[in-house]
Amino acid sequence: MIKRILIANRGEIAHRIIKACRELNITSIAIYSEADKNSLHVRRADEAYLIGPPPANESYLNKEKIIELAKKVKADAIHPGYGFLSENYEFIELVEKSGIIFIGPSSASVKLMGGKTEARTLMKQNNVPIVPGTTEPISNIEEGKKIAKEIGYPIMLKAVSGGGGKGMRKVFSQQEFENAFNLATSESKKAFGNSEVYIEKYIENPKHIEVQILADKHGNYLHLFERECSVQRRHQKVIEEAPSITINENIRKKITQTAIQAAKACNYYNAGTIEFLLDKNKNFYFLEMNTRLQVEHPVTEMITGFDIVKEQIKIAEGKELSIKQEDLNIFGHAIECRIYAEDVENNFSPSTGKITLHRLTSGPGIRIERGIDVSSDVPIYYDPMLAKVIAWGSNREEAIARMKRALSEYQICGVITNIPFYKWILSQEEFLDGSFDINFIENKFIPLIPNKWKENLPEEYEEVIASLSALLKEEKKNNSASYNKSKKSSWRNLLYE
Amino acid sequence: MNEYVITVNHKKKQVKVLSQNQIEINGEIINVSLQKISNNLISFIYGNKVYEIALNKNESEYTRFLIDGWHIDAVARTKLEETAFELQKNISASKHHAEVKAPMPGLILKIKKKIGEKVELGEPLLILEAMKMENDIHSPSSGIIKEIRCKEGESVEKNSIIIIIE
Incomplete structure (x- = not known):
């Protein structure tokens, strides 16, 4: 039985896991860096322990220290959240050896799916379609050129140990190959300590579709349908929704079954996600597996009514899956927006500071997962995600309308947020009719920076703000005038009385 | 009124x-x-x-x-x-001296220019890392790099002057 869980994470996801613990009557144990002393995840936990200085590698990424602490405070299990150590198989191995339960897959599964070329080989062997290309790293430029020609340009060069868009290059022709190869290898050497790259055919204007799967330690597998995450910027997801409006029931059946095949291939247990690219002809290809809980898991929870985090804990305890595939249905539609502390107009640069106002939104269909509160600090050391807004509706239109309403109500001051960016996306034709693909933001939004994207704002807003500014300025002037007057009079009093 | x-x-x-x-x-x-x-x-x-x-x-x-x-x-x-603001703006424009300030606290990852080098308006000058993101800092004007006040690997406070262009 798991009675005490140490949460090796921070921010909204730590807070999310704390909620699951509380509902299951489990003691939640937070860890925090010196920069997070007053963070919401610390305040909401049952117990909290300082783990180290602010830089992540001295705190949230310090494997040995976290495991040592977990033993010391008698934690039964560790939940890694997402990011940080969640997909670090060496960390998971250490946890396994320590006798503490890891809430997630085995280190072996994570290792298998972590190497891009190994994962591609494994998928190919198990009849999971992969993007045409190599399953081995390219050893030299001449070999690479030969293979690229066979596959047909344009192609992608991708880092074997890659992720997050680094060590990746699109190549259009034989002439460009050499230069792109050199750039991709040096970039991946720098970013991942491994210069190996492989070749994939470049899929034009694809959609990103992923399948949530759950598996227990008894060999039972099920899927919780798909999510569509095609609105991306620099390969980072911006909006996620479930179900996808791009695929029909027939493709849904195929893609979810393929996902289960993929999970079985690596003897997977716990929650995981298989990511696919979907081309214009609705062919899908395995992209990668995320061997952890994902940021966007709430949209799946909203359309299925099923709590993924609580199920993760039960699976880790060794219980069988608490539901059956035939009991799961898609109910309505859900959308998630990730609220970041970033200044969209200023090239998405991060905004740091102290939260001075935090007015939550609520009402029909709205769910918030957040790591911030009034007077929270947003430090420079970590990912600038503040919160997630999730909107559920009986259909996509209602979910979008509720999201727009919620984003107008959600007020955060002290840092600049990307909420206006979402207001823009949610009113675009391409987003509403579903014709967007993963290049949508790059092609449609980026050219409108810094000011053009706000051209359709109601003109009255500017007049309202101008009037308010004038009134505030007048008030300030009057206040300082009366302050000076009172100062003067007391001075006079001193002199003359 | x-x-x-x-x-x-x-x-x-x-x-x-x-x-x-x-x-x-x-x-x-x-x-x-x-x-x-x-x-x-x-x-x-x-x-x-x-x-x-x-x-x-x-x-x-x-x-x-x-x-x-x-x-x-x-x-x-x-x-x-x-009126005063407009006057001031004209004076500083004619002085042709620009300060590049850190728009956020962070770590100087790479400085792409050397003292004495010519830069164009909008050209990337350096990479500032903050919150796991690499940010290009662009030149606010065209001119010659006169002074560089930081080194690669150093962290800077928000609004601290990094480069002076003349």
């Missing part, structure tokens, strides 16, 4: 404050009511329309307002202040 020049989203608007509850904008007189809910939250009635407006952040002299989920930047000056 007081007259103000408000620069809102880079456009200039003239506003006359007639009283606490009345302003004139674009030659139109409008009844207004301003109620402070907290330090940075205002309930504002403009004509008959009701708004909840928050004061998001003060960036140098600009205030960033939140209205209906959108950001609007504004700076309010009296007529006199506006």
